[in-house]
Amino acid sequence: MLSIKNLHASVEGEEILKGINLEIKAGEVHAIMGPNGSGKSTLSQVLAGNETFEVTEGEITLNGDNLLDLETEERAREGIFLAFQYPVEIPGVSNLQFLRTAVNAMRTHRGEPEMNAAEFMKLAREVSKQVDLDPAFLKRGVNEGFSGGEKKRNEIMQALLLQPKLAILDETDSGLDIDALQVVSKGVNALRAEDRAILMVTHYQRLLNHIVPDYVHVLAGGKIVKSGGRELALELEERGYGWLGVKDEEATPSAAS
């Protein structure tokens, strides 16, 4: 489904990604782990099409189509979804209006009729229950005054509404207490499907106890330095990144979990 070949990307002239290779097939769940500053978030942002990052080399294809030729909104309509590490607060745009506009943009792209306000409200209420978000949040500004956990649940709610082909979860576990982590994990597990791939970017292994990945990759210094099954995450928890020749100045995964 997603194929990344020799991807190099830089921001303001500084190269962050230095030759990433990654293949993800439909139905698979991949986790990318790595210390801070390794390029995990950059990879997520590049996949979603953030223009702050410049792709200098390599290619990304989604089901054979060149992703790099597409604008951010076109990528989203082709099925790329990024759950933001720091979801943006947009006062003055109601969450409901935002979600309906997004869902209808997707429907229009697929040649389906738009949903009217009443139809959408019904759907939104159902999905908000799935992530344990009070429907009252629909009336508020996008993420406005939401707690960290509420913002993350709102991200997962969007994924559930938009039904992407590839869901990229950027540090979706950060800032969550254990209850919120369980709610979010339940939502992500509900996304798992034969025709959908999930790419989780995380600093810590604790999320992987709730959402069990098929593959784990270690990203360090802008390259994938090690790939393996889920046992790799457990090993990282035990031993940290040091044995891979990778420095983690901030914290080892085990110390932080």
Place this chain on the structure above:
Amino acid sequence: MKPAPTLSSAFLEPRGHSLPAPLLELRKQRGTALVDMPLPTRKTENWKYSSRHLKLTDDLATTLPATGKDGYSLSLPGYRVVFHNGVMIPEASDFPDLDGVRIQNFGDLDDDDAAALAERLDNTLDTRAVQMARLNSARFEDGLYIRLDKEVVLDQPLFIVHEVTGTASGSAYPRIYVDAARHSQITLVEEYLSSGNEPVMVNAVTEYMLEDGANVTSVRLVMEGENVQHIGATGVRQAANSRFESHCVGFGGPLRRHDLMVRLEGEGGECKLNGVVVTQGKQHYDNHTSIEHVAAHCNSEETYRNIAADESHAVFNGRIHIHEDAQKSNANMNNKNLLLSTGAEIDTKPELEIYADDVKCAHGATIGQLDRTSLFYLVSRGIGRREANTLLTMAFINELVEQIPVQAVKDAAQLRLNEFFDQTFEEA
């Protein structure tokens, strides 16, 4: 040194004389005082940014003929009075028939009422600060005098539609005077529209006199065309415990100017002034507001938002003057500005003069662009660029649009805003 330009004598000739004698006399007197009136230049502080857009060529001096026009397609809920080129058109108007409400056009006033009105005209305005309003007083052909007796509540909004037709160049001088007696209440909508393409100047003055406890809501929608210079002034005087609320929504033109002056003259008075301005192309819009806290224990709250696209230019000047005896004044002024292109310009200037020592007075002004992170967030959900930009721009003014208390005005403003968004934002 080059002498300052003065008003051409062509502007001192009113067209019609079908007004009651006291008003004709007043107009003549005001006209005489205008001889050699210096025109604003860029050295005139309150016209610094706008004087070069002010065109007072002789062809504009002619008062546009008030013919009325066919087919006013108005489906406004409530009462309405239609003015064409500054003169009331009775057949297009629908007056309230309520005890204690007198709404009359100037031409229909008897001599006693006209004399009473002549005494009052200009008494809410400091005509040194709003020099162009003096031209209106020398030139009005008609106008609307609204009197509410004490405790009378107008049950629906009163729409006053001012339409000008620029089939030939010329000018129009709409005029409104509102006397709101004790504890009376009214919502009044001024809507400025135009047709035709020849250069036109609209010079409009509206005055509100609020007695104790009166409650007046004014909605002002300026939507004239690219051929129209609009120079407007609104004067407000408030007695004790009265409340004045203003909602101005304006779209740009070659020149749009509005001076809004509020004097809080009795204790417990309150005013709330909201404004939204949208400009595009090479348009120019200039709002000057002034709030005078003359008496103690008054509140004022002012919120203006400007949005400038293309190479347009918006100006906001907000003055708050707290007089020496106005203790316990509470004044809050906020002006936020959004630039939608690198060629657009916005100038904002809060002016605070505080002579009392026990007051709360806050002001804030910002100028910014649409937030790129917010835009990325929206488009990453599949929302198109045009729609994402529209959502974010609407978010900037939503709070003010939502507060407009008349649905028909909200709808009309939204339609015009949608046109603006379509013209301003492109799909990627």
